[in-house]
Amino acid sequence: MKNEIVNSIKDLPSPAFVCEEELLKKNLELLKKVQDESKVKILLALKGFALWSTFDLCKQYLHGCCASGLHEAVLAKEEFGKEVHTYSPAFKDDEIDEIIDISNHLVFNSFNQLNQFRKKAKSKTSIGLRINPEYSSVEVDLYNPCGAYSRLGITRGNFQEDNLEDVEGLHFHALCEQNVDALEGALSNFEEKFGEFLPQMKWVNFGGGHHITRNDYDVEGLINLLKDFKNRYPHLEVYLEPGEAVGWQTGYLVATVLDIVENQMSIAILDTSAEAHMPDTLAMPYRADIRNSGLANIKKYTYRLAGNTCLAGDIIGDYSFDEPLKIGDKIILEDMIHYTMVKTTTFNGIKLPSIVIQNSQGCYQIVNKFGYNAYKSRLS
Known part of the structure; x- marks a missing residue:
């Protein structure tokens, strides 16, 4: 439901962009300082x-x-x-x-x-x-x-x-x-x-x-x-x-592990997509920061994180974790609010991430959710 309020990240729709209002305000205050002084x-x-x-x-x-x-x-x-x-x-x-x-x-x-x-x-x-x-x-x-x-x-x-x-x-x-x-x-x-x-x-x-x-x-x-x-x-x-x-650094993209497959290494398939939801990771390219992760083979369990489209190269990257990933686990990709959000597509008909604002009280307001119409309305 649009504009629904939830109290925990585990209750958010997935995938979802989450903007933290207090971090945004901190950036705006710094920009105002530059304006005022110069x-x-x-x-x-x-x-x-x-x-x-x-x-x-x-x-x-x-x-x-x-x-x-x-x-x-x-x-x-x-x-x-x-x-x-x-x-x-x-x-x-x-x-x-x-x-x-x-x-x-x-x-x-x-x-x-x-x-x-x-x-x-x-x-x-x-x-x-x-x-x-x-x-x-x-x-x-x-x-x-x-x-x-x-x-x-x-x-x-x-x-x-x-x-x-x-x-x-x-x-x-x-x-x-x-x-x-x-x-x-x-x-x-x-x-x-x-x-x-x-x-x-x-x-x-x-x-x-x-x-x-x-x-x-x-x-x-x-x-x-x-x-x-x-x-x-x-x-x-x-x-x-x-x-x-x-x-900058005002929020993240939260996604969910849908499956884990094995082919010479463990591959975690997420309900998001590098190609459709974070294309700069492929175009620039750059390595997305993932909360509580390390480079491959630094921590005990290494996974290739992959998108849920048919594109063979829809790969977010290789990351290691202290604990093994499980189906249903949440993955938090840091700093995904600027540029990333405006570049999303519905390639493969994949659902666009919901948009959420975490307010100063810590509650999450779901300000937009996308379904079939977001895909169909772009086509004819």
Whole structure:
């Protein structure tokens, strides 16, 4: 039942994403500290964290949302209700009017798109351009917005400095889950290549990828960097738009062992899926942290944890445990709230994980459950 309250993790539907409200609040408080001390505005990047049942909390701390297209912009308008900043690699004719009406800032990826939609947009929203500072520090090509042949943003060599009428802001995004030193490098390149245009702008957006809420992030270094930039350009409104930093370490995916099969090793089949429910574990790839586990063969009992789809490679990874796993045991995959939740699919018709919020009193509120209709409605 949707919005049902339960008191124990053992009573939750499985699989389920569980967001811990107190941990989310802790992240938001840190982001507000950055805002207050550096006098910048931080937006929630919906591409990384779109758990709108938490927006009543989030909007107490953040200034709005950044959207990647029409549907995210509508969600931001309906559920967050503050500033909406929209960027897409390319906007469509049949969506642009509604996007313009919703968006406080509208960022174009090319001069072609600016020329196509400028007349419609200029009187209703603040127009910006995404630029590419050509600073590449992201190691995984899949997530590198400034890598070779990137389609994201305008390079200095393609920048039309005589075509900036009605353009009020510049946006760059060069990071992926990185520390302030990466921002420092990107910002240096940005100012070197595009600094001459900043006096005529009203705002600048430093994009996302700032891992501000990670334990080893240099928060004071970020505040000082932002203050220095604001001192150089006091007329500019400065925005950051993290996604993962909002949802970082705020919750987990709980799953259940359905079966254990043997083929040269013990394989535990779960009611979740790497392919359908946590695709970044395969795409990046990265090793998910599992509560009370170790690397293979470190603890006494080692298992390969596998998803419940027909994909041969639907493998979460090899983990060891102090006690043998049993059918019906719960497995808790840590830090699965940011990015993971928004990328789920119904591949194989597998059921989407339920969505749960654990409140400050420790109770679990089941805010959404998915069944057959979630699968059927995506098809025809």
